[in-house]
Amino acid sequence: MCLAIPAIVVSVEADDMATVALEGIRKPVSTALLEDVAVGDYVLVHVGFALHKLSVEEAERTLQLMAETGVLAEELAEMAGEAGA
């Protein structure tokens, strides 16, 4: 749970929230920790919060590595998993 995963911002909403997309998953994340976030930015997402902005190259490199090693699948499952219940 120390890992953070890169995702692209697809919309910016009120109250410091944004929606990020990754491999077909859309997820609301909080942007309360970042100064300004725009559609198209890559951000590092950790426990539902955007922690940091990334360059496209860095995001792609990290994602490729995570995909090839199987970590991506684990993180995506965690992201997609419904809370509660």
Add this chain to the structure above:
Amino acid sequence: MKYIREFRDGGLARKLAAAIAREADPDRHYNLMEFCGGHTHAIFRYGVQDLVPANVEYVHGPGCPVCVLPVRRLDDAVELALKEGVILTTYGDMMRVPGTKQKSLIRARAEGADIRMVYSTQDALNVARDNPDRQVVFFAIGFETTTPPTAVAILQAQAEGLTNFTVFCNHVLTPPAIAHIVNAPSEPGEKPVRIDGFLGPSHVSSVIGWAPYEPAARDFEKPVVIAGFEPLDVMQSTLMLIRQINEGRHVVENQYTRVVTREGNRKAQSLVAQVLELRKTFEWRGLGYVSDSALRIRDAYAAFDAEKRFTVSPKDSREVKSCECPAILRGVKKPTECKLFGTVCTPDNPMGACMVSSEGACAAYWTYGRKRGAALPARGAAA
């Protein structure tokens, strides 16, 4: 795995391996502690240990947030969860960690406690909004990356006037843990670990920056290199550490310049500082009590502090007998030196926290290093 072969055969990995072999002095032993479980995993998955000379040894550190939470705090969380009217929310990693008498949150749930896994503090707030007649406690654990989301949740709860949301705060800090590891007296009968340098945490440092490691590097004369989680990052950082050690330098260097700056994320830091403050001391599994190593909720936000809203009884908490997690977290033992490793204790039936979390050293050994790990010499043999 195709990519792992490509990495090992790739030009850059080979060049770095050659440079490390050339620069590592054959007459000395380099014990490099990788603080984070994320590094432990990169080292195992890619077999980085095999690419460096035998006298360059990686020692696994306490950088697994689930692993360092002491049993007593977990037992307290179980007690909170069993209280009338309480819903306990927590990150998934915590669910299977065995507490005293192997009682985990999963077992408490089987006994009727209402415990819900959440992906983020936002989900925990939603549980509170949806259940106004229940008390919702968020069992917060983690290092500096996971702390800002907790602070934000408390501020949101206050802004909304949520009166049924509290946080059981167990957030811990990495720089004091690094200082403690190099400075702590060894346990009776235990060989002290000599660490020559640290691979510093990367995502944690993206929040706090790398400046907070400077006192430990300076005062204890141990180099720290903030290292990314990719295997090439780990190898490059290894080379940077070896150079510092050879030259007798001990400063903080930043290999992970792609993400980490000296200052870190100021906005996140100020949100944390607004809501949380240092605890005088806090217990870590394996390290014991470490001063100024954890955070508590400030009095101004006492209404959101589960430790103030509820009382928990004193208890005689204990690790599962024979579990070597504490010694592993201090870097003095390897998982394969635990009698239970791979026999009684497996990821399906974990006896200790280090086997539960995918960031734990025992889980890493189990997943990647079982066979090879068994043949490794005991730590410290060559020190």
